[in-house]
Amino acid sequence: MTADIVAAFPKVTLLKNESLSTYTNTKTGGKADFLAFPNSISEIQALVRYANETDLPITIIGNASNLIVKDGGIRGLVLILTEMKQVKVQSNQVVADAGASLIEVTKVAQHASLSGLEFAAGIPGSVGGAIFMNAGAYGGEISMVAESVQVLTPAGELKTMTKRDLHFSYRHSQVQDERDVVLNATFSLHGGDGQQIQAEMDDFNARRAAKQPLELPSCGSVFKRPTGYFAGKLIHDAGLQGYQFGGAQVSTKHAGFIVNVAHATASDYLAVIHHVQEVVLASEGVHLETEVRIIGEDPVRS
Ligand SMILES: Cc1cc2nc3c(=O)[nH]c(=O)nc-3n(C[C@H](O)[C@H](O)[C@H](O)COP(=O)(O)OP(=O)(O)OC[C@H]3O[C@@H](n4cnc5c(N)ncnc54)[C@H](O)[C@@H]3O)c2cc1C
Numbered sequence: 001m002t003a004d005i006v007a008a009f010p011k012v013t014l015l016k017n018e019s020l021s022t023y024t025n026t027k028t029g030g031k032a033d034f035l036a037f038p039n040s041i042s043e044i045q046a047l048v049r050y051a052n053e054t055d056l057p058i059t060i061i062g063n064a065s066n067l068i069v070k071d072g073g074i075r076g077l078v079l080i081l082t083e084m085k086q087v088k089v090q091s092n093q094v095v096a097d098a099g100a101s102l103i104e105v106t107k108v109a110q111h112a113s114l115s116g117l118e119f120a121a122g123i124p125g126s127v128g129g130a131i132f133m134n135a136g137a138y139g140g141e142i143s144m145v146a147e148s149v150q151v152l153t154p155a156g157e158l159k160t161m162t163k164r165d166l167h168f169s170y171r172h173s174q175v176q177d178e179r180d181v182v183l184n185a186t187f188s189l190h191g192g193d194g195q196q197i198q199a200e201m202d203d204f205n206a207r208r209a210a211k212q213p214l215e216l217p218s219c220g221s222v223f224k225r226p227t228g229y230f231a232g233k234l235i236h237d238a239g240l241q242g243y244q245f246g247g248a249q250v251s252t253k254h255a256g257f258i259v260n261v262a263h264a265t266a267s268d269y270l271a272v273i274h275h276v277q278e279v280v281l282a283s284e285g286v287h288l289e290t291e292v293r294i295i296g297e298d299p300v301r302s
Pocket of ligand 1 (some may be wrong): 061122130180
């Protein structure tokens with residue numbers, strides 16, 4: 001019955017055996033059995049209902065900027081929400097669809113002279129991914145501006161979650177535990193000076209460009225900040241900058257990033273991650289926990 005999913009949704013772009021390396025920011029990753037690009041909440045609801053009825057596992061992807069999809073790919077149905085990207089200003093709030101780019105949302109806010117989202121000017125995720133991860137930078141994080149979020153529960157029900165319900169903490173929100181699909185988010189901002197907001201965003205972006213290897217594929221900071229330390233400094237001090245396995249390399253520009261320098265596979269990324277974790281634990285005594293989400297299946301060995 002699952003093979004009929006393409007026929008069941010003639011209006012949805014639905015690809016079979018599609019390589020996810022086309023979509024991930026690292027340019028790595030195996031194939032999705034089925035990859036859908038829903039355009040509306042009702043399409044997501046219908047796809048989730050179909051998947052539940054046919055026992056197809058569901059995976060949600062936003063901009064795939066914090067993701068490693070293993071080389072064996074993802075079984076079942078993968079939804080990429082980037083076709084849902086409306087952003088609206090309502091008084092001092094910005095309401096954005098889950099698939100909207102967070103960078104686009106910061107531009108809309110600036111244009112409306114609304115302050116509060118400047119910190120996110122260079123975070124290359126979607127709104128849904130930013131809520132899921134409680135994305136943050138330069139002293140700001142999504143929890144400071146997220147007012148409420150509309151989600152679809154795994155059972156297929158629509159629900160509104162307030163900031164309180166989302167239980168934000170460092171790179172974590174309740175959405176991760178509930179396995180909800182974020183559909184849209186409302187950000188509460190305050191009136192400011194458009195030029196000043198722009199200047200602050202430019203400053204953050206310049207700092208980012210100076211320190212981060214933005215010219216190469218990556219998944220951002222691979223590891224969470226361990227309490228009392230900086231992951232990048234620990235990796236640098238352990239002498240790991242430039243360490244390479246296959247095509248994946250600990251960035252020589254920012255030790256917290258792993259960049260794709262030569263047609264890396266997801267397995268190359270995972271090998272570098274494990275090596276870094278082992279060496280930093282042995283030499284610095286600190287366990288580095290991954291911030292990047294690692295999903296999918298290991299490749300079948302022949
Ligand atoms: C160059 C670079 C710089 C970065 N800088 C920062 C930074 O400064 N601060 C920071 O916090 N992060 C940073 N990141 C990481 C990343 O951009 C953020 O974590 C972002 O919030 C991830 O959003 P995404 O849409 O790409 O999520 P994805 O990578 O697509 O997914 C991440 C997780 O969120 C889940 N998810 C995505 N959308 C939804 C949804 N609608 N509903 C439910 N679950 C969903 C996925 O299942 C997955 O588990 C950076 C990444 C790069 C490549």
